[in-house]
Amino acid sequence: MRRRYLVVLASIVTVATPSLFAVQQAQATPKPKTTTVNIPGEDRFAPFAVTVRVGDKVQWVNGDTDDHTVVADDAFTTAGHDDVNHLIPGTASTGGAGRFSLVFNHPGTFVYYCRFHAHLDAYHQPVAPGPEGGIQDSNGNFGTPMMGIVTVR
Numbered sequence: 001m002r003r004r005y006l007v008v009l010a011s012i013v014t015v016a017t018p019s020l021f022a023v024q025q026a027q028a029t030p031k032p033k034t035t036t037v038n039i040p041g042e043d044r045f046a047p048f049a050v051t052v053r054v055g056d057k058v059q060w061v062n063g064d065t066d067d068h069t070v071v072a073d074d075a076f077t078t079a080g081h082d083d084v085n086h087l088i089p090g091t092a093s094t095g096g097a098g099r100f101s102l103v104f105n106h107p108g109t110f111v112y113y114c115r116f117h118a119h120l121d122a123y124h125q126p127v128a129p130g131p132e133g134g135i136q137d138s139n140g141n142f143g144t145p146m147m148g149i150v151t152v153r
């Protein structure tokens, strides 16, 4: 009687164990997602800030007629992809929206800007280029650099 009980118990453990591991693995590694940052028909990234998980992809889609860039040489960039300097052609160049994507493999902050419509100042902060191509508000100020932030958790 006792021996039969042990055999039944061993069978349950053998059958149940693999499915328990499968459930734990599914929870530990969620399927990677793609988050899109659009460039509308003006000099900005929309949305300005996105938050993704480790392993996710961020895709930039340039729907503007002008070319734009994704540049990251910022001292505060910690999520990888330092020294990115990538041109994303506008619709006037290629007839369709240019695309560029990066996969983020560790947590941190990815601060980026467009080198045509912003640059870094002496403190590594993105600033608008001014009359040469900045976004001028109704008061005549060039205060909005074309930049964005990806936070990777």
Ligand SMILES: [Cu+2]
Pocket: 043, 067, 068, 069, 114, 115, 116, 117, 146
């Ligand atoms: Cu730009």
